[in-house]
Amino acid sequence: MSHSTDTLNGDNMLTTHYLKDYTVPSFFIKTTDLTFKLDPTKTEVTSVLTLAANPEAPTKGTLFLHGESLTLKSLAIDGKPLKADEYVLSDKGLTLTHLPAAFTLTCVTEIAPERNSSLEGLYKSRSMYCTQCEAEGFRKITYYSDRPDVLSEFTTTIIANKAQYPVLLSNGNLIEAVDLDGGLHKASWHDPFKKPAYLFALVAGDLAVVEDSFTTMSAREITLKIFVEAKDLDKCEHAMASLKHSMRWDEEVYGREYDLDIFMIVAVDDFNMGAMENKGLNIFNTSCVLANPKTTTDAGFARVEAVVAHEYFHNWSGNRVTCRDWFQLSLKEGFTVFRDAEFSADRGSRTVKRVEDVSVMRTMQFAEDSGPMAHPVQPASYMEISNFYTLTIYEKGAELVRMYHTLLGPELFRKATDIYFERHDGEAATIEDFVRAMEEASGRDLSQFKYWYSQAGTPVVQAAGDYDAQEQTFKLTFKQYCPDTPEATSAQKKPYLIPVNVALLGTQGPQALTLEGQALNSDEVVLELTESEQTFTFHHVASEPVPTIFRGFSAPVKSAYPYKKSDLLHIATQDKDGFTRFDAFQQLAVVAIFDVMAAMRKEESWQVEPLLLDGIGQLLADENLDPAMVALMCELPSEAYMSGLSTPIEPHLLHRAREALKGAIAAHYVSVWRSTYERCSSDKAYSFNAQDVALRSLKNCALSYLMAAPDASILNTCLTQFKHSDNMTDEIAALSALVKCTDPAATSLKAEALNTFYERWQNEALVVNLWLSVQATNAEPGALARIKALMEHPGYDSQNPNKIRSVVSMFCNYNAVNFHAEDGSGYQFLADQIIVLNKQNPQIAARLLSPLVKWKKYDTNRQQLMREALERIHSEPELSSDVYEIVVKSL
Structure with a gap:
């Protein structure tokens, strides 16, 4: 593990861990035998560990076992009970000294799952027991070497009341299930594959099950089970199909076959994360596994498919090969996000998937990179590891893996992953191990590429073109730099290896390329930018081209090229690369919004950018x-995306300009939007497939525009869709359009629709979350009062992370015009919530801080008010390490 330094937080000492100080564990745990006697307030946990000294450890005979919020009942070595003066106990763990080279440690602890509101370790979710051990939750179950480089073979026995908890689950294969006296029963599970404690899982409850099977490429039959509450049995079909598709895809694309005899998923409503890849027993937030057309949107179906795939793919990229320490977190997460993104692209539209992923990068990850919590993909230090489950680790980490795929090509990339999996199977690996596999497969030196892991921030690439008509050459010159971040200035950062996918666009589309005198037999090429400034020369260019750079978003950078507006429209309508077309059109829309803002700032009249109008007209007219x-x-472009391009951010002006532009576009093309809506409407039964999803997305886009400038007929169309849709995608789209409509004629309609929707779906928790979110993001004045009223509504639960995200997080992150009220009331509200949640669920509290950490990007008045909110949080006497770290770095 890493060494550390301590920081005083009130009466608490908080620890900072450093990558450079990693040391190997002093002991290995060969086997872990756990017995749980479940009880809401007095669960007894007996652990029997067989340990062996690590000959490479610098310290001999001393063992530290992590443990938090535990009551130690007894401790014995090789069957001999230890007295209190034979070990040292602290609030962080247990220290044993003068130990033999090999021994058995028996430890009995007591915990109270019912009082565990942090949702880490073993806790109660309504009537169900479940666990969440990543990253450091296992230490809340028993004393253990809770670090990812200590891998052990686990056997788990669970004893509970059979009537209350008929289903008892843990990792691996079931080896025994018997009834006991007194209405109890027990189940024992054995996982033959060594794993770290963070992959441990336990579930006990009264659950229904959907069962299926999968035949692997070696003809092994795998039992598949999804456990849910009985009322949700009709919502498992899609997740099961997604699981089977994932298993087949991983075999075909990566050659990875599932290893155990059974694979299980459990849906849990109270869960901090989306899902968890525990070996053979994946625990899912209900929002990531339950899907039914009547209660789940297309986006929900897609999310279930992607998350099921992600957690299944972890069986190899995370479980069979895990990470040595938490500084290597992107080794498993970035790699697996890339894998699930490719899976989703293969299952649907590759271009749409790429656009969606890049939008998340540009809107959210770039903001993270430019803020006080900016950190490298491989951080050099951390105080609280749960704060580093970030977009940088996941999404940016995935983009790094994608760049390997781009630089090596698919065949060498597959060869590299085979080397990586086979070499490190059953081990805790590092990012360096992954890079080494890429180098070995390709024969390339990727030393420069490693700067992507060690340097924080989003690189900026400025490009310029120079056409010589006489020589028929076109020179592309690139300059790269990376802005200052907390750990380093721009001047201290080294140039990156950046793959730049380039094409030269002529009047009829991309041209064949000759680079530096060499014909490429292609109309696009991946240039490798390795220096601070670099020029590439294309020959035999008959006319001045419009270059398209970073096609497909070939690197996670901010790029700039001096395009004219007409160039952007030309790219958007003539290029063959779908992402590049989208990107050009977005740039044109960004310019249009900024133009409206500039006119409004001066209180001048404005008109819609003609080229934007022309482009939208062309798009809607082409039915192919x-x-x-x-x-x-x-x-x-969303307000969140536009905010990332603005200094300072002007939330009220931005909102007004964007809504005005949308209204003008809606009014200009009202008949076209109407015909588009009708063309995309269908009476056929719902199906989740790429074609139908695409039609629904365009239909509801048209409805959104129509409702931006509605008449009585359009309002009636929206109401009809709301009342008579057979699927949640169309129903919630209509409700959202009604709620967001500012026309006075919609006022009474929206209140009635909200009441109708709740009455219809009040017993479906995930649908109620949608209902809450629609209201939380309503930009009309008076939002904070509506938010506070929602938090008193029976449909809200202040203990449930999904409800908190649906109201508090949605309001603070996606209702900027109200959250950033000039009186600071939004900031005060968020600070209040964080202070309460800090004691209840520190992880959720820390994640809610995101809007406040960006305080330096706003005007002076808002800066002061946001800083005051952060300082009020900081002044709390018992801040968790989760919240403390973010607040201190932000201030």
Whole structure:
């Protein structure tokens, strides 16, 4: 593990861990035998560990076992009980000294799952027991070497009341299930594959099950089970199909076969994360596994498919090969996000998936990179590891893996992953091990590429073109730099190895390329930018081209090229690369919004950018285009995305300008939007497939525009869709359009629709979350009062992370015009919530801090008010390490 330094937080000492100080564990745990006697307030946990000294450890005979919020009942070595003066106990763990080279440690602890509101370790979710041990939750179950480089073979026995908890689950294969006296029963599970404690799982409850099977490529039959509450049995079909598709895809694309005899998923409503890849027993937030057309949107179906795939893919990229320490977190998460993104792209529209992923990067990860919590993909230090389950680790980490795929090509990339999996199977690996496999497969030196792991921030690449008509050459010159971040200035950072996918666009589309005198037999090429400034020369260019750079978003950078507006429209309508077309149109829309803002700032009249109007008209007129792409391109850049391009951020002006532009576009093309809506409407039964999803997305895009400038007929259309849709995608789209409509004629309609929707779906928790979110993001004045009223509503639960995210997080992150009220009331509200949640669930409290950490990007008045909110949180006497770290770094 890493060494550390301590920081005083009130009466608490908080520890900072450093990558450079990693040391190997002093002891290995060969086997772990656990017995749980479940009780809400007095669960007894007996652990029997067989340990062996690590000959490479610098310290001999001393063992530290992590443990928090535990009551130690007894401790014995090789059957001999230890007295209190034979060990040292602290609030962080247990220290044993003068130990033999090999011994058995028996430890009995007592915990109270019912009082565990942090949702880490073993806790109660309504009537169910479940666990969440990543990253450091296992230490809340028993004293253990809770670090990812200590891998052990686990056997788990669970004893509980059979009537209350008929289903008892843990990792691995079931080896015994018997009834006991007194209405009890027990089940024992054995996992033959060594794993770290963070992959441990336990579930006990009264659960129904959907069962299926899968035949592997070596003809092994695997039992598949999804456990849910009985009322949710009709919502498992999609998750089961997604699991089977994932298993087959991983075999075909990566050659990875599942290893145990059974694979299980359990749906849990109270869960901090989306899902967890515990070996053979994946525990899921209900939002990531339950799906039914009547209660789940297309986006929900897609999320279930992606998350099921992600957690299953972890069986190899995370479980069979795990990470040595938490500084290597992106080794498993970034790699697996890339894998699930490719799976989703293969299952649907590759272009749409790429656009969606890049939008998350540009809107959210770039903001993270430019803020006080900016950190490298491989952080050099951390205080609280749960704060580093970030977009940088996951999404940016995935983009790094994608760059390997781009630089090596698919065949060498597959060869590299085979080397990596086979070499490190059953081990705790490092990012360096992964890079080494890439180098060995390709024969390339990727030393420069490693700067992507060690340097924080988003690189900026500025490009310029120079056309020589006489020589028929076109020179592309690139300059790269990375802005200052907390750990380093721009001047201290080394140039990155950046793959730049380039094409030269002529009047009829991309041209064949000759680079540096060499014909490429292709109309696009991946240039490798390795220096601070670099020029590439293309020959035999008959006319001045429009270059398209970073096609497919070939690197996670901010790029700039001096395009004219006409160039952007030309790219958007003529290029063959779907992402590049989308990107050009977005840039044109960004310019249009900024133009409206500039006019409004001066209180001048304005008009819609003609080229933007022309582009939208062309998109809507071409019925051969993918409707999903048309919908994406017609959707104006979000306020969150525009905020990332603004200094300072002007939330009220931005909101007003964007809504005014949308209204003007809606009014200009009202008949076209109407015909588009009708063309994409269908009476056939719901199906989750790429074609139908695309049609629904364009239909609801058209409805959103129509409702931006409605008449009585359009309001009636929206109400009809709301009342008579057979699927949640269309129903919630209509409700959202009604709620967001500012026309006075919609006022009474929206209140009635909200009441109708709740009455219809009040017993479906995930649908109620949608209902809450629609109201939390309503930009009309008076939002904070509505938010506080929602938090008193029976549909809200202040203990449930999904409800908190649906109201508090949605309001603070996606209702900027109200959250950033000039009186600071939004900031005070968020500070209040964080202070309460700090004691209840520190992880959720820390994640809610995101809007406040960006305080330096706003005007002076808002800066002061946001800082005051952070300081009030900081002044709390017992801040968790989760919240403390973010607040201190932000201030």
